[in-house]
Amino acid sequence: MREPKFIDMRELNIDLIRAKHPYGFNIESDLVLYDQTTGLPVLSETSKMKCLLLAICTDGQIEYTVDTEVHKVVANDILIVSEGQVMGDYKIAPGSKGVCLFLSYDFFQEIVSNVKELSTLFLFARRHPVFHAENRLVKELITYIQAVKLKMLDLDHEFRRELVATMLKVLIYDMCNVIYRVQQVEKTGKTRGETIFADFIHMVEKEYKSERRVSWYAEQLYISPKYLSETIKHVSKRTPSEWIDYYVMMEIRVLLKNSKMSIKQIAEEMNFPNQSFLGKYFKDRYGKSPSQFRRS
Incomplete structure (x- = not known):
């Protein structure tokens, strides 16, 4: 009996995202950021993530799948997609707005070095690819991401990459705090x-x-x-x-x-x-x- 033939799934990394959607703000192959000024990238194919996606919806509705499960995102929803997960079936409603960051695997590892409770963040992201946050917290995160963007645009800054990495580490701690609050409300027991x-x-x-x-x-x-x-x-x-x-x-x-x-x-x-x-x-x-x- 002939062995079944498997087709390799496209792997989505920073370089491919930049090639498909060159209007984002980026730091080489480490990071690319899209916001209201650029519009959100529309990813047309089902892909295996070779980077990390952090995104916040500020208006409209977005629908997609992660590992074949359907997810809907509306205003004040935060989504996290980990390296290795499979995204596809994208549907973005007209007028939808938000901000999203794609981080390379290596850059993310560099940023989270010495970040405690990484397993908690990982488990939460796997169980809650989308979670809702208070309007105030979302505004704080958006404001901080805009500050990150300004530093990304400062091409003359000698330590631009290192500074952005440090700022993103602070952002990740803030997101962990949001996750902690959601967990406290849900009080979901671990298996x-x-x-x-x-x-x-x-x-x-x-x-x-x-x-x-x-x-x-x-x-x-x-x-x-x-x-x-x-x-x-x-x-x-x-x-x-x-x-x-x-x-x-x-x-x-x-x-x-x-x-x-x-x-x-x-x-x-x-x-x-x-x-x-x-x-x-x-x-x-x-x-x-x-x-x-x-x-x-």
Whole structure:
């Protein structure tokens, strides 16, 4: 019997978004922002996200699917679409307005480095791709995003990219605060799987520099590696190893770009046997050597 033939789904990254909708405000391949002055981009094809989408609707109605589930967005709704999710079936009502930011995977990781409770944000975004916020909070977020845009337009600023990254970190904390308020109102209890996921992520956030074995984390949680893997995959659509790699790679990239540590020192800091092991680990997952990434 012939094996079924699968067609690769288009992956949506910052460069593709800019090519399709060049009127947005951008910082190279890291970030692109659209607002009332540019209009919202209309994405015509179902795509797998290779970036993060943060958006706020200020007027009108937008309909789309995330992982085949239909979602409707109206005024004062906030939507978050994570890297790896599939978006499609877009319908934007005439006159709809809002603001949206697309952040590259690497830029987002750089921004959220050391942001606590990232697992809570991730779980909420998976369970609530769209959530409603108070008008006052939405106005505050919009005002802040406009301030970010002004800094993006300041092309003569020597530290423009770093400044925007810092401002976006503040924005993410503000959005986390909105999420916290929504959670307090709903008081939605976690499932057993979500509790395991949150406990696992909290542990990874503390131990990823010294421990990368899935079996070790399973032992600390008093469950089998198989059950941990199945649970994490079901809740987050990623394996435990992928989550561990996420934190390890995020830290390595931050150290390569923002410290004067040698690659040998970074290998020691991250508990790799030697520089060669670090180099292979990094290249296998990123496609570049640590030296190439540092120079890029």
